[in-house]
Amino acid sequence: MADAGMLRFHVPEPEVRPGGTPDFSNVTIPKAGSVPRPEIDVDPRTIRDMAFSIIRVLNRAGEAVGPWAGLLSDQELLEGLRHMMTLRTFDARMQMAQRQGKTSFYMQHLGEEAVSCAFRKALQPGDMNFPTYRQAGLLIADGYPMVTMMNQIYSNEADPLKGRQLPVMYSSKEHGFFSISGNLATQYIQAVGWAMASAISNDSRIAAAWIGDGSTAESDFHAALVFASTYKAPVVLNVVNNQWAISTFQGIARGGSGTFAARGLGFGIPSLRVDGNDYLAVHAVAKWAAERARANLGPTLVEYVTYRAGAHSTSDDPSAYRPKAESDAWPLGDPVIRLKNHLIHKGIWSEDRHTQAEAEILETVIAAQKEAEGHGTLHAGGKPSTRDMFEGVYAEMPPHLRRQRQQAGV
Amino acid sequence: MPRRTMIEAIRDAMDVSMGRDERVIVYGEDVGFFGGVFRATQGLQAKYGKSRCFDAPISESGIVGSAIGMAAYGLRPCVEVQFADYVYPAYDQIVSEAARLRYRSNGDFTCPIVVRMPTGGGIFGGQTHSQSPEALFTHVSGLKVIVPSNPHDAKGLLIAAIEDPDPVIFLEPKRLYNGPFDGHHDKPVTPWSKHELGEVPDGHYTIPLGKAAIRRQGSAVTVLAYGTMVYVAQAAAEETGIDAEVVDLRTLLPLDLDTIVASVKKTGRCVVVHEATLTSGFGAELVSLVQENCFYHLEAPVARVAGWDTPYPHAQEWDYFPGPARVGRALIETLEA
Numbered sequence: 103m104a105d106a107g108m109l110r111f112h113v114p115e116p117e118v119r120p121g122g123t124p125d126f127s128n129v130t131i132p133k134a135g136s137v138p139r140p141e142i143d144v145d146p147r148t149i150r151d152m153a154f155s156i157i158r159v160l161n162r163a164g165e166a167v168g169p170w171a172g173l174l175s176d177q178e179l180l181e182g183l184r185h186m187m188t189l190r191t192f193d194a195r196m197q198m199a200q201r202q203g204k205t206s207f208y209m210q211h212l213g214e215e216a217v218s219c220a221f222r223k224a225l226q227p228g229d230m231n232f233p234t235y236r237q238a239g240l241l242i243a244d245g246y247p248m249v250t251m252m253n254q255i256y257s258n259e260a261d262p263l264k265g266r267q268l269p270v271m272y273s274s275k276e277h278g279f280f281s282i283s284g285n286l287a288t289q290y291i292q293a294v295g296w297a298m299a300s301a302i303s304n305d306s307r308i309a310a311a312w313i314g315d316g317s318t319a320e321s322d323f324h325a326a327l328v329f330a331s332t333y334k335a336p337v338v339l340n341v342v343n344n345q346w347a348i349s350t351f352q353g354i355a356r357g358g359s360g361t362f363a364a365r366g367l368g369f370g371i372p373s374l375r376v377d378g379n380d381y382l383a384v385h386a387v388a389k390w391a392a393e394r395a396r397a398n399l400g401p402t403l404v405e406y407v408t409y410r411a412g413a414h415s416t417s418d419d420p421s422a423y424r425p426k427a428e429s430d431a432w433p434l435g436d437p438v439i440r441l442k443n444h445l446i447h448k449g450i451w452s453e454d455r456h457t458q459a460e461a462e463i464l465e466t467v468i469a470a471q472k473e474a475e476g477h478g479t480l481h482a483g484g485k486p487s488t489r490d491m492f493e494g495v496y497a498e499m500p501p502h503l504r505r506q507r508q509q510a511g512v
Numbered sequence: 513m514p515r516r517t518m519i520e521a522i523r524d525a526m527d528v529s530m531g532r533d534e535r536v537i538v539y540g541e542d543v544g545f546f547g548g549v550f551r552a553t554q555g556l557q558a559k560y561g562k563s564r565c566f567d568a569p570i571s572e573s574g575i576v577g578s579a580i581g582m583a584a585y586g587l588r589p590c591v592e593v594q595f596a597d598y599v600y601p602a603y604d605q606i607v608s609e610a611a612r613l614r615y616r617s618n619g620d621f622t623c624p625i626v627v628r629m630p631t632g633g634g635i636f637g638g639q640t641h642s643q644s645p646e647a648l649f650t651h652v653s654g655l656k657v658i659v660p661s662n663p664h665d666a667k668g669l670l671i672a673a674i675e676d677p678d679p680v681i682f683l684e685p686k687r688l689y690n691g692p693f694d695g696h697h698d699k700p701v702t703p704w705s706k707h708e709l710g711e712v713p714d715g716h717y718t719i720p721l722g723k724a725a726i727r728r729q730g731s732a733v734t735v736l737a738y739g740t741m742v743y744v745a746q747a748a749a750e751e752t753g754i755d756a757e758v759v760d761l762r763t764l765l766p767l768d769l770d771t772i773v774a775s776v777k778k779t780g781r782c783v784v785v786h787e788a789t790l791t792s793g794f795g796a797e798l799v800s801l802v803q804e805n806c807f808y809h810l811e812a813p814v815a816r817v818a819g820w821d822t823p824y825p826h827a828q829e830w831d832y833f834p835g836p837a838r839v840g841r842a843l844i845e846t847l848e849a
Contacts, residue, residue, distance in 0.1 A: 232581070263618045273617035280584065281617035285608045291574050292609065295581025302537060302563045302587065309581070321601070325574030332569060494615045495654050497622070497677035500722065500766035 116351035120421060124431035129407075131433050134161035134377075135168020139386075142394045146372040153363035153373040156407055159382040160440050164447035170386040174223075176450050182223065182381050183441045183451070185243040186215040187459060190438060191467045192238075192248060193412075196255055199471070200269075200416045204479035205255050207269045209235045213411030213429060216381040216437035217342055219243045221310070224388035225278065228307040232280045232293035235270050236342065237312055244277045248467065252474035259484030260477035264494070266486075287313055287320030290339070294329045297337035297395070308336040308395040316347020318362055319355040327403070331369040334400035338391040339366070341403065342378065344410035349423040366403030378408030379437040382444070407434065488512045515705040516712040518689045521663035522552050522628070525670035526590060528716050530560050536674060537582060538565045540575055540592030540628075549594055550630060550689060576602035579625045580610050583679075590674050593629040596683060597643045602627070610679040611654030626673045626680045631659070632740055632787050633819075633833055634687035634697065638826040644739075644788035644819070649681045650765045650797065656680045656721055657765040661688060661742040662709035665762060668719030676721060685739035693740055694747035695835035724768035726775070730757035733781040733846055736772060736798050738764065741785045741834070748839035756783075756843055764794055772798070773805045780811040781849075783842045785834060790818040812849035815842045 117125045137157045140149055159171045166172065174182070193210035200208040211218070218239030225231070231240050241251060250262060254272055257265040263273060273281035280296075283289055293311030300307050313323060318341055330337055341362045345352050352362075359365060366373030372394070376387040384406060391402035411429040413420050445451030478484035492499065492507040499507075516524060529536045538553055544567035547554030557565040568575045572593055579589035593599045599606075606627065613623040633642035649657045656678060660666035666684065673680040687693045691701035692709070704710030728746050732755040735745040742760045749756035757775050761767065776782045782802050784795040795816045802814050817834045825832050 230585075262620075263616065266618065267616050271616070273620045275617075275620045281613060281621050283609060283612075283616070285604065288577065288605060288609050291577030291605075292581035292584065295578030296585045297581070298578060299537075299582040299585035299587045302582075303585075322573055322577060322605075325569075325571040325577060328569045328571060329574050329578050494619055496656075497614070501769065502766060 114353035116353065116424070118425055118428070120423065120425055122425055124425045124428040126431060126433050129433055132156050132158065134158040135171070137168070137170070139169035139390070142390060142397060143399055144372070146370055149372060150367055153367055153375060154361055156375045156377050157383050157387055158377040158380055159386060160380045160444050164440070164443035166382050166444060170383060173386050173389060174382065176448065178223065179441065179445060180450065182219060183438070183445060184459065184463070185219040185239060186381070186438050186441065187463050188467065189215045189219060189239050189242045191460070191463050192242065192251070195467050195471055196252070197416065199255070203481065204475070205257070205269050206480055207416055208255065209270050209415045210412045211236055211238065213432070213436065214342065214344055214378065214408050215239055216384050216441070217378045217406045217408060220381045220384035221340070221388045224385055224392050225310065228278065229310065230278050230280055230293070230296050230307065231310045231312065232289040232296070233282055233312045234314055234342070235282055235284070236314070238270065238272070240279055241272060241274065241277055246274055246277045246279070248470040249473050252471060253477055256474055256477070256479045257485065258474065258478035259486060260474070261486060264486045264490040286317040287322040291322050291326040291329060294326045294335045294337050297335035298329070298333050301333070301336055306396060308338065308392060310338045310340060312340045312342065314347060315341065315343040315345070315352040315362055316350060316355045318365060327366065327369045327371065330401035331371055334398070336395035336398070337401045338388065338395060339371070339401055339403040341405045342408065343405050344408050346410050346414070346420070346424065348414045348418060361405060363403060363405035371401050371403050373403040373405070375405045375407055377434055378406030379434040379440060381437060381441045409434065513711040513713055515710040516663050517704045517710070518663045518666050518684070519550055519552050521667040521712045522670055522684065523554060523556070524712065525667040525674070526553065526556060527559070529590070529671055529674045530556065530564060532716060533588065535586065535588045536564070537587050537589045538591070539568045539589070541568055541570055541594045543567060543592050548592060550686065552592065552628070572598055572602035573605050576605040576610065576625070576627060579627070580605060580613065580623055583623045583625045584613070584621045588624050588674060590626040590628065593627060595641050596629040596631040596645050597640045599627070599629055599645065603648070606649070606655070606679070606681070607652050611652050614678065615654060622677060623679045624677050626670070626682050628682045628684060630686035631683040632685045632687055633824055633829060634693060634740065636826065636829055639823045642824040644786065646683055646764055647788060647792060647794045650794055654678065655765060656763065657683070658721065658763050659683045659685065659738040660762060661685065661739055661760050662692065662707070663704050663712045664709045665719055665725070667712050668717050669721070669762065671716065672718040672721055675718065683739070687740050692743045694743040695833065696747065697830055719762070721763045722766040722768055724762055724771040725760045726757060726771070727760045728756065728758040730755040731779055732756060733783060733843055734759060734775040734779045735839070735843070736761060736782065736784045738762065738786065741787060744834065744836050744839055745785055747836040748843055751836055752840040752843050754843045754847060769801060769805065772802065776802050776806040777809045780809050781846050782806070782810070782814045783817065783839070783846050784814065785817040785839055787819050787834060789821045790816060791821050793818050812846045815846050817842045
């Protein structure tokens with residue numbers, strides 16, 4: 103009820119802080135299979151409720167159910183599991199390498215592996231992702247060499263980016279992976295621009311924009327939605343809601359809008375929420391959105407509801423701002439275990455094979471790591487030359503940089 | 513040879529570029545159907561279609577951010593920011609993204625964009641239509657920064673900018689759109705149709721980036737200027753009778769240091785002028801370079817004439833604007849020092 107008088111300032115708070123008991127009772131989880139799958143040319147006005155639901159395929163019994171199920175073959179599912187397991191193992195090794203002082207910084211995906219690994223499989227060669235720092239699954243699932251990723255993380259002599267970028271800020275045009283800036287939200291509008299260019303050129307390729315829950319507060323996010331909506335750009339607008347922006351819970355960026363997907367509604371953009379820990383659901387929704395883009399139906403906004411089980415980065419300690427057991431209480435579970443259980447349920451996988459696959463993957467990752475470390479780590483062994491520091495600022499080095507390079511004695 | 517105003521020359525540069533290269537795309541606020549508030553893009557949508565020239569939402573970060581994405585795709589966007597005073601929402605996109613994309617991706621992605629914007633004062637535009645923010649861009653590694661001073665240069669430099677493989681900030685001194693304004697606001701301006709630099713050849717030509725031009729030969733003192741101040745400096749030289757050499761920098765980044773150094777070594781004195789505010793202005797960089805490269809040839813301290821360190825005022829425009837009287841005083845003081 104409205105009450106006139108002294109004004110009160112409102113600051114949203116998460117349900118629980120350290121020391122408290124994790125509580126996700128406010129997160130409404132619809133039953134797997136319960137959300138309908140509209141045709142891609144559906145009138146956006148008739149599916150506004152999808153911005154407040156969660157599309158899910160895998161149920162608690164490990165079955166794939168409902169209208170979004172059935173798109174992937176057994177082989178593709180097994181491959182998807184392997185990608186997620188590889189990313190998790192890769193993360194664990196690189197996290198450890200950072201702790202051993204082999205690089206300055208690392209960011210892991212723990213709990214969010216399904217989002218980027220499954221999304222990649224919904225795209226076609228030539229499509230372009232504009233990722234943030236937590237979508238390395240796009241590279242892993244596209245067969246980008248792990249050694250090259252590690253060379254970048256170590257900023258060593260074989261680093262394709264010549265030691266110029268922070269660890270994990272990869273770039274690969276060939277693999278549809280736009281250079282990660284490290285600034286937040288700036289690339290969301292660039293993805294829309296890329297998609298506009300593809301439409302201007304009467305091409306068939308589409309773009310995918312990526313952003314986290316916290317960064318949706320940046321004005322570039324809103325600019326991107328305006329441009330995507332106005333020009334019906336062939337782009338998939340991804341919002342990865344992993345609940346935490348470093349120490350800030352998602353309610354600070356979300357405000358009163360209910361969900362992040364709901365941000366798209368005012369722009370007339372079809373906006374869906376999906377279980378981000380459900381490999382099959384992520385893939386199915388991504389494919390739906392990609393098909394819309396390719397069919398000249400314009401942008402789709404997709405919110406992936408997931409949980410950042412690890413720290414924001416190696417420079418972060420989540421125990422200072424959220425209960426330690428919170429990730430165990432996350433109601434959408436672990437994406438790797440859920441897909442594993444589904445494959446076991448289907449009779450094409452087993453605990454033994456899983457254990458064996460874990461060992462094989464670890465061996466592969468360690469072999470890649472050894473190879474990468476043969477090219478050096480941040481503080482030891484081969485490194486990019488000081489001369490490289492001066493190259494590539496411009497296509498052609500201008501006189502003032504030439505003079506400075508001479509002053510530097512290289 | 514045809515004579516054109518600066519706006520016509522700029523429009524012709526885009527027209528020629530769009531005609532030669534399908535990848536050139538032009539957009540911005542009011543740029544499409546209407547042809548821009550200064551009419552720089554008039555007729556381009558009708559000629560090249562709505563996919564090549566169109567209106568954008570009022571979102572400078574959106575305009576520049578989308579242009580970066582288009583450039584990464586392989587197009588060559590030439591976008592308009594309606595006034596340089598409005599570029600700040602796009603500053604992050606320019607500084608953190610456009611300027612660094614080639615470097616941080618080691619050439620995997622590049623950003624051949626041009627961001628055009630009218631700059632400078634003299635039109636009673638107040639704080640929001642008069643600023644000269646060039647130093648905010650010359651400080652950024654990876655950008656090129658151009659300030660043309662006449663129609664002939666504007667066309668050749670803009671075509672060169674559009675064809676350049678890196679991001680270019682193209683600042684158009686709006687007080688020069690119709691003629692070579694020399695700071696005498698109470699006198700009519702000679703139209704470009706009566707000025708030799710209003711001669712603009714048809715078709716394609718370029719003026720290389722990074723090359724200054726000497727507009728007035730002299731032996732007593734070198735004046736380093738760009739944009740509107742090129743004419744103010746020439747007027748000051750005429751009115752004081754001082755044999756000043758006026759160097760029109762044309763490109764601020766990369767800078768034509770050789771031309772500057774040769775001139776200052778010849779004259780032994782130097783005055784730097786710009787409309788932008790004094791403190792940490794581009795003039796500070798010029799003075800440093802002159803000091804580093806010409807110290808033993810200097811016979812007087814290098815002087816600076818610039819906008820006062822206040823926001824650009826409205827009613828006091830001509831007290832603020834560094835006109836020929838102020839530049840003339842600096843010339844006299846530099847010669848007497």
